[in-house]
Structures are given as structure tokens and as C-alpha cells.
Amino acid sequence: MGYFSGISCYWCIFLTNHACIDQTLDTIATSGLHILYIWGFNDVTSIPDSDKICYLADGAEERGIKLIIRFVKCWTDFGGMPGYISAFGGANNSEWYYNDAAQFQYRKYVSAVVERYRDSDAIFGNTDPLSPMVVRNYEAAMK
Numbered sequence: 757m758g759y760f761s762g763i764s765c766y767w768c769i770f771l772t773n774h775a776c777i778d779q780t781l782d783t784i785a786t787s788g789l790h791i792l793y794i795w796g797f798n799d800v801t802s803i804p805d806s807d808k809i810c811y812l813a814d815g816a817e818e819r820g821i822k823l824i825i826r827f828v829k830c831w832t833d834f835g836g837m838p839g840y841i842s843a844f845g846g847a848n849n850s851e852w853y854y855n856d857a858a859q860f861q862y863r864k865y866v867s868a869v870v871e872r873y874r875d876s877d878a879i880f881g882n883t884d885p886l887s888p889m890v891v892r893n894y895e896a897a898m899k
Contacts, residue, residue: 762791762824769795774811781812785819791880792816796825796869799835813878822880827866828852 763784771777784792816823829836830849837849840858852858873879
């Protein structure tokens with residue numbers, strides 16, 4: 757089995773135009789990297805422009821780069837578990853794992869993204885959640 761080299765490029769989704777995305781993908785491709793970790797989440801107040809992630813996926817596919825999309829993380833910046841807890845109730849990130857309303861919305865979002873890109877050669881997989889936290893007192897958390 758061989759190994760693949762890759763890089764985390766969470767900030768790719770924040771690039772403001774196609775030329776910047778192209779330049780970034782060109783640099784990654786010419787560096788010999790084959791895997792690109794990107795964020796598939798952000799803390800927003802309106803429906804985000806899906807063109808950017810489509811352009812990023814198409815550009816990665818053209819350059820032979822595979823994307824690994826992360827859909828949630830535990831930290832408060834840029835959304836993630838705290839955003840779900842804020843919207844659907846709970847005291848801490850540990851509750852995200854078993855909050856039915858939060859899990860329903862999370863799975864609905866992941867399903868929409870997976871369905872949209874299921875035939876794309878650019879999508880390698882996903883790793884979720886990013887930086888998960890371990891529940892130290894399992895019984896107390898499950899009450």
C-alpha cells in the first residue's frame with residue numbers, strides 16, 4: 757500500500773475569487789500533494805454561495821487532487837458543534853452527539869453535500885468531526 761501526501765486547506769473556502777482558487781490549486785498540484793482537506797462548514801447568517809465549493813471541487817478534479825471534506829468541528833470559531841448546540845439546545849459540545857435535532861440537521865446537510873458530489877472523482881471522503889472531544893463522564897453526559 758502506498759502513501760498519499762496532503763495538506764489542510766481550510767482557508768480555501770474563504771478565497772474571494774476563482775483566480776485565487778486556481779492559483780492555490782496549481783501550487784498544491786505542482787508541489788506533488790494529492791489530498792486536500794477542506795472545511796464544508798462555516799458560521800453564516802445567510803445561505804452560502806455554493807459556486808465556490810463547486811469550483812473548488814471541479815478545479816481539484818482537473819488537477820488530480822482528491823478532497824476530504826470536514827463537515828463539523830468542536831471549536832467555537834467558524835461554527836461547528838457550538839453552533840448546533842446554540843440552535844438546537846444543549847449545555848456543551850458533548851451533547852451534540854446525541855441531540856436528535858442537531859443530528860437531524862447535520863445529517864441532512866451532509867447527505868445534501870454527498871449527494872451533490874457523489875459522482876465527482878475529486879471527493880475522496882470525509883473525516884468527521886474535526887478535533888472531536890472525549891466525554892470524560894459518559895454516564896453524566898447521557899442523562
